[in-house]
Amino acid sequence: MSFQPQTIIEPFRIKSVEPISFTTPEQRTIALEQAGYNLFLLKANDVLIDLLTDSGTSAMSAAQWGGMLQGDESYAGARSFYKFEESVRSITGFKHIIPTHQGRAAERILFGAVCKPDDVVPNNAHFDTTRANIEACHAEARDLVIAEGRQPGLYHPFKGNIDLDRLCATIEEIGPERIPLCMITATNNSGGGQPVSMANIRAMSEICRSYKIPFFIDACRFAENSWFIKQREEGYADKTPLEIAQELFSYADGCTMSAKKDGLANIGGFLALNDDTWAEQCRNQLILTEGFPTYGGMAGYDLEAVAVGLHEALQEDYLRYRVRSIEYLGERLTEAGIPIVLPTGGHAVYIDAGALLPHIPSSQYPAQALCMALYLVAGVRAVEIGSVMFGKPRADGSEEPAALELVRLAFPRRVYTQSHVDYLAEALLYVAQNAEQVQGVRIEWQAPALRHFTARFAFV
Numbered sequence: 001m002s003f004q005p006q007t008i009i010e011p012f013r014i015k016s017v018e019p020i021s022f023t024t025p026e027q028r029t030i031a032l033e034q035a036g037y038n039l040f041l042l043k044a045n046d047v048l049i050d051l052l053t054d055s056g057t058s059a060m061s062a063a064q065w066g067g068m069l070q071g072d073e074s075y076a077g078a079r080s081f082y083k084f085e086e087s088v089r090s091i092t093g094f095k096h097i098i099p100t101h102q103g104r105a106a107e108r109i110l111f112g113a114v115c116k117p118d119d120v121v122p123n124n125a126h127f128d129t130t131r132a133n134i135e136a137c138h139a140e141a142r143d144l145v146i147a148e149g150r151q152p153g154l155y156h157p158f159k160g161n162i163d164l165d166r167l168c169a170t171i172e173e174i175g176p177e178r179i180p181l182c183m184i185t186a187t188n189n190s191g192g193g194q195p196v197s198m199a200n201i202r203a204m205s206e207i208c209r210s211y212k213i214p215f216f217i218d219a220c221r222f223a224e225n226s227w228f229i230k231q232r233e234e235g236y237a238d239k240t241p242l243e244i245a246q247e248l249f250s251y252a253d254g255c256t257m258s259a260k261k262d263g264l265a266n267i268g269g270f271l272a273l274n275d276d277t278w279a280e281q282c283r284n285q286l287i288l289t290e291g292f293p294t295y296g297g298m299a300g301y302d303l304e305a306v307a308v309g310l311h312e313a314l315q316e317d318y319l320r321y322r323v324r325s326i327e328y329l330g331e332r333l334t335e336a337g338i339p340i341v342l343p344t345g346g347h348a349v350y351i352d353a354g355a356l357l358p359h360i361p362s363s364q365y366p367a368q369a370l371c372m373a374l375y376l377v378a379g380v381r382a383v384e385i386g387s388v389m390f391g392k393p394r395a396d397g398s399e400e401p402a403a404l405e406l407v408r409l410a411f412p413r414r415v416y417t418q419s420h421v422d423y424l425a426e427a428l429l430y431v432a433q434n435a436e437q438v439q440g441v442r443i444e445w446q447a448p449a450l451r452h453f454t455a456r457f458a459f460v
């Protein structure tokens with residue numbers, strides 16, 4: 001006999017629990033009204049299942065908590081730093097490991113050191129903080145994802161790939177002297193958590209080397225990306241996620257990392273690189289705003305949590321469960337005819353709210369309306385990635401809508417179980433069946449920049 005289970009179970013048992021808060025529809029109506037219909041302004045206590053983000057929301061393991069108790073809080077040369085450095089280096093192989101309090105600090109320090117005004121940084125798709133840090137240097141952040149990566153319903157195994165022809169054309173057009181570095185984001189967060197293939201990374205690396213342009217990886221979800229390579233790319237099925245990650249980093253000259261993602265930690269990040277001169281410049285910047293180079297912006301116990309978390313994120317049982325939970329929700333929604341970005345990515349399901357709610361025009365923010373409905377119906381918090389986030393004002397006072405009206409359901413790592421996902425699917429099916437009752441919204445008040453965080457809405 002050989003038992004071949006069909007069910008992929010959570011690869012952990014629960015040692016410590018945190019109750020979630022059930023509310024009545026009436027309580028949710030009041031809570032949402034008080035939040036100006038902006039889910040960012042809700043109290044987390046009024047949320048039953050929180051899928052606002054997968055950043056910093058992971059459940060830590062007993063091994064991580066155990067490590068934290070051993071955190072060495074020495075200002076300089078702490079034992080915890082050397083553990084952290086060894087852990088990062090065993091995966092990335094980079095020479096200089098610089099701890100930062102989160103990913104954006106690594107970005108600010110790197111771009112601050114190497115970007116000049118009018119420079120261009122190509123990437124498959126810049127994450128918003130990456131773009132903002134490049135633009136803060138008066139340089140341009142240019143997105144060059146393959147055409148398939150911009151079509152939500154189209155299947156492609158590596159929708160995060162960079163368009164290599166457009167990359168070469170960009171380098172020829174701009175000239176290598178105005179490109180301080182090229183970057184690839186793995187997985188591509190802005191594009192649906194879609195992976196990049198090893199072949200794409202290898203080819204990009206060769207192109208960059210031929211022009212002597214440094215090549216960096218935005219590595220926030222390097223473990224999830226490695227898992228997709230193992231599943232989908234020829235020649236990698238028998239390699240471990242660690243071996244795949246090591247190969248991936250071997251093609252690069254450095255990386256930026258938010259340990260709030262695949263570091264399985266609640267805070268932390270790093271910048272890692274090989275070049276001695278750049279590393280010295282970055283460490284000087286680090287001391288100005290983050291801290292001494294052996295702690296950056298992190299406590300000793302944070303360094304411990306990340307040192308352990310990075311390797312836990314590469315465990316096969318964990319990655320299988322993680323990617324499957326997301327795929328499972330995607331399958332339930334697809335079977336019910338709910339349009340989503342396909343295939344599902346590594347950290348989230350993205351619902352195409354524009355297609356689900358055709359009666360709501362972009363000017364009435366269908367993705368925001370869907371987020372509100374999902375909260376009112378089921379206490380679930382998702383995030384709008386549509387015209388509230390990316391709409392641009394036109395000269396005549398109207399607004400240019402975003403390319404897509406998406407609702408992102410981002411999964412915190414190791415936090416929810418299959419019954420939570422079943423509940424989610426039920427809630428979404430209910431909302432979809434009653435789609436015509438979902439009403440459009442308008443913005444009542446907005447801040448001049450990054451309005452999605454604080455805007456107030458009303459029903460049309």
Ligand SMILES: *Cc1c(COP(=O)(O)O)cnc(C)c1O
Pocket residue numbers: 055102103104105127129130185189218220257258259260261268269
């Ligand atoms: C989260 C994220 C960042 C920024 O990291 P923070 O820790 O939030 O500052 C950068 N790039 C990508 C792809 C991310 O997902």
